[in-house]
Amino acid sequence: MPRIELYKLFNKQGYTMFSPRHPFFPEERFAQYLRVFKGEPMEIFLHVEDSKKEEYLAHLPSDFLEVARDSQGYVVIPRKSPQEILEYLKNAFSDTFRKEDALLLETWRHRDFFYHYGRFRFRGFYGVLHRLFPIVFIMHGIPGFQPMAWDMIIGDPYFEDRNFLELSKHYQMISWGLEEAFTNVTLRIVENSALRILNDIVRQDRNGEGFVQAFRVASRVGLGFLRDFFWPATQATEHTEWTKFLRPPVPFVPWKESP
Amino acid sequence: MTKGSLVNWRKNLTEVKVPLYVLPARLSGWYEDGAWVASSPLSLGELARKLQKKEAFVLLWELYMPPAPSPLSEGEVAHILTALENAIEEFLYSLSFYEKLARNYRFMFSLCLVAYIIGLLSVNTWWFIWFRQPYLALTGIDNWWKRKRFSCLTRCEFQGILQGEDEKRQQALAEVSSFFQSLDPGDPEYLEKMIAFAKGKEKENPAFSEIRRAYEHLRKREREKSYFLKRIPHTSWAKVKRFFLGDLLLIPEVFVPFLCVPVRDLSFTPSSGILEEWDAQNRALQAFQ
Numbered sequence: 029m030p031r032i033e034l035y036k037l038f039n040k041q042g043y044t045m046f047s048p049r050h051p052f053f054p055e056e057r058f059a060q061y062l063r064v065f066k067g068e069p070m071e072i073f074l075h076v077e078d079s080k081k082e083e084y085l086a087h088l089p090s091d092f093l094e095v096a097r098d099s100q101g102y103v104v105i106p107r108k109s110p111q112e113i114l115e116y117l118k119n120a121f122s123d124t125f126r127k128e129d130a131l132l133l134e135t136w137r138h139r140d141f142f143y144h145y146g147r148f149r150f151r152g153f154y155g156v157l158h159r160l161f162p163i164v165f166i167m168h169g170i171p172g173f174q175p176m177a178w179d180m181i182i183g184d185p186y187f188e189d190r191n192f193l194e195l196s197k198h199y200q201m202i203s204w205g206l207e208e209a210f211t212n213v214t215l216r217i218v219e220n221s222a223l224r225i226l227n228d229i230v231r232q233d234r235n236g237e238g239f240v241q242a243f244r245v246a247s248r249v250g251l252g253f254l255r256d257f258f259w260p261a262t263q264a265t266e267h268t269e270w271t272k273f274l275r276p277p278v279p280f281v282p283w284k285e286s287p
Numbered sequence: 288m289t290k291g292s293l294v295n296w297r298k299n300l301t302e303v304k305v306p307l308y309v310l311p312a313r314l315s316g317w318y319e320d321g322a323w324v325a326s327s328p329l330s331l332g333e334l335a336r337k338l339q340k341k342e343a344f345v346l347l348w349e350l351y352m353p354p355a356p357s358p359l360s361e362g363e364v365a366h367i368l369t370a371l372e373n374a375i376e377e378f379l380y381s382l383s384f385y386e387k388l389a390r391n392y393r394f395m396f397s398l399c400l401v402a403y404i405i406g407l408l409s410v411n412t413w414w415f416i417w418f419r420q421p422y423l424a425l426t427g428i429d430n431w432w433k434r435k436r437f438s439c440l441t442r443c444e445f446q447g448i449l450q451g452e453d454e455k456r457q458q459a460l461a462e463v464s465s466f467f468q469s470l471d472p473g474d475p476e477y478l479e480k481m482i483a484f485a486k487g488k489e490k491e492n493p494a495f496s497e498i499r500r501a502y503e504h505l506r507k508r509e510r511e512k513s514y515f516l517k518r519i520p521h522t523s524w525a526k527v528k529r530f531f532l533g534d535l536l537l538i539p540e541v542f543v544p545f546l547c548v549p550v551r552d553l554s555f556t557p558s559s560g561i562l563e564e565w566d567a568q569n570r571a572l573q574a575f576q
Contacts, residue, residue, distance in 0.1 A: 029445070030376075031369045053518065056373050059380035073369065075362040144388075175402030183398040187391045194387045220362030222551045229557060234566060241562055250363065250551040252318030 029068055030060035030209070032125060035075045035220070037257060038227040040238065040265070047125075048253035054132050058202050061129070065205030070213045072121055077224035079217060114215065122210035129206055137199040144192045148184040222249035237266050298343050300444060305329060306451060307348045307367070308460060308501050309359065309550055311467035313477065316513055319549035325350070325367050326505050327546040328497035331375070331437070334546070338439045346443050349451040353464035355553035367548045368448040374544040379441055381541045382434045389427025389538045396423040427538035437543075459494035468554070478506045508545045517542055 035046045049057060064070050094105045108116070149155075159181065226246060230238040243258035262268060307327050314322045327348075329337065338344060348368065352358050359367075399421075451457065466484050470477050485499035511517070518539075520529040555561075 029372075031372070033366065033369055050515075053515070055381050055384075056377045059373075059376040062380060063376065073362070073365055075366075079361075175405040176399075179398055179402045184395060187395045187398075191388055191391045194391070198384065198387065216365075218362035218365050219360050220366075221357060221360040222363055225557055229562070234562065235569075237566075237569070240569075241565065244565060245555075245557070245562075247314075247317075247319050247549075248321035248552050248555055250319075250322050250366075250549050252316070252320070252322065252549060255318060 029071055030063045031071045031073055032060075032121075033073045033075065035223055035251070035254065036077070037223070037254070038230045039261065040230060040233065044257075046254060046257045054136055057129055057132070058136075061133075061202045061205035061209055063205070064209040065201050070209040072213055072215050074215060074217045075220040075223050076217055077220065077227050079219035117215065118210070118213055121213065121215075126206065126210050130203070133199065133203055133206060137195075137203075140195050140199075141192070144188065144195055146185075146188070146192070148180075148188045222251050225249050226251065226254065237262070239266055240268065301341055301344045302347060303338065303341070303344050304347045304349050304449075305334065306453075306456060306497060307350050307448075307546075308456075308498055309350065309352045309553070310460075310481075310498070310501060310505065311353065311464050311552075311554070312481075312505060314549055315509060316549075321552060322549035323552050324505055325548045325550050326501040328500040328504075329546070330504055331378075331440075331543055331546060335437045335439055338442075341439065341442065343442045343444055346446045348446070348448045349453075350448055351451040351453075351456050351460050353460050353553065356556075358553070359550060363551060364448055367550060368446060370548040371546060372446050374546075375440060378541065378544050379437065382430055382437065385427055385430050385538045385541060386434055389430060392423050392426040392538075393428075396421070396426075399423070430538060430541055433541065433543070453494070455492055456494040456497070459488070459492050459498060462488070463495075463498055478502060478509070482506070504545060505547055508547050514542060514544065 033048055035048070037044050037046055060070075094107050096103050096105055163177070226242045226249065229242045229245060232238060234241065239258050239262035243255055243262055246252055246254045246258060305327055307325050309323060309325050312322075312324045314320065314324060327334075348371065350359075350364060350367070463481065463485060467477070467481065470480060474480070482499055482502050485495045485502065488495040489499065520526045
């Protein structure tokens with residue numbers, strides 16, 4: 029059953045999602061969509077530190093709730109039912125994963141088409157000259173060159189065109205799978221204690237260096253792929269241990285911008 | 288009617304159980320530094336050989352964990368299953384994808400062969416035919432062979448993961464784990480020692496030989512370059528080769544994945560003082576700069 033994993037990480041401000049999928053080796057995703065096309069259902073595993081659903085729903089964006097004035101004070105009124113919220117989440121997954129993967133799929137499709145489309149067909153005026161090039165051998169007076177020449181003229185373009193067809197069929201199947209994957213998707217919420225360790229470290233934020241420490245611990249708790257999240261996070265928001273390499277920012281204009 | 292409702296109820300599904308041990312280790316890759324590993328005693332090739340005769344099957348991984356204060360949680364176990372399944376599926380996908388191209392290239396050579404025979408019969412200057420791409424005959428032949436070996440894995444209907452129940456295996460794993468605790472934490476030769484320890488105990492409990500084989504797969508994986516590094520042409524020789532005989536002419540090799548998944552170090556607790564130690568290191572480093 030094809031599965032997409034999502035990790036709910038604490039990032040000091042709130043929560044963010046991270047999915048451990050390789051950005052430029054797409055075979056893993058394509059294999060999943062091909063399986064969806066062959067009839068298997070898609071599942072999304074949401075890894076959280078605590079499986080209690082209330083905790084999970086508490087951090088949804090505020091337009092799910094309405095704040096109204098009551099006679100005693102303010103009251104919070106939920107606008108959507110839990111069912112509607114889950115539908116909303118599914119749409120969100122479709123908007124993110126599906127967009128990203130459709131882009132990746134088009135990139136790879138065109139890359140392969142570029143290599144294989146009409147590789148042995150030479151079009152245009154000079155192309156005609158190239159196509160006729162074997163005639164040099166034929167007219168040279170050695171009849172033995174003929175089979176090779178005809179093989180080059182007929183055989184090679186034929187098989188290369190078959191390659192092209194195979195490729196387009198293949199990518200068509202994947203894109204159909206991609207369309208189908210997010211129409212019927214199951215969302216599962218699982219508790220992950222390694223994730224809890226990391227989130228606790230970031231929450232504790234010792235010396236204002238929570239991301240560095242989570243970065244160091246991440247691989248040890250088996251979530252090494254989260255280093256791809258923690259490393260940019262620490263570089264962007266924290267002072268690192270390598271103060272030696274810090275430089276004052278290059279001024280955008282050589283004069284002072286404001287008094 | 289949806290596609291999933293077309294179920295062949297007469298299909299004879301057999302259940303195949305494969306043990307998977309959570310082994311104490313210290314992995315060394317960038318993304319797995321210091322992690323333990325969930326490793327199977329069977330490599331993918333051995334697993335395929337075992338499944339060669341099976342019609343259609345359900346693959347169940349039996350997970351054995353050493354006793355620990357905080358065992359792997361539900362999400363971590365689910366991650367192990369996902370990682371294994373993705374590795375196998377990606378492997379099978381790449382094999383079938385490249386085979387689609389390679390088959391046509393080999394057919395191209397077969398036509399060339401016809402031309403060769405005609406030339407052989409009609410004239411005495413037949414050798415010219417070898418001017419034309421003789422290597423096409425062998426394009427993707429290694430992938431073809433791998434596909435033949437591993438195609439039985441495509442008959443897998445479902446993969447699942449269970450807690451292992453076999454007491455002998457649990458006992459052996461507990462012994463191995465306590466032996467690991469007795470080793471020096473910085474020992475570079477720890478894998479050799481673990482293998483030797485398991486080998487010494489094989490007579491009394493056959494589960495030790497499974498653990499030894501799982502460690503041997505891990506050792507092989509540690510010695511090899513990582514999967515991504517193998518795929519990227521990062522040396523100058525690989526770059527030259529890829530440029531001249533690259534993906535246009537030669538089909539890239541598809542590497543057989545290891546059935547090893549990095550998991551949490553079960554002896555690790557964030558309160559064990561490691562964070563304070565790192566803080567001290569940081570402060571020392573900042574003072575030094």
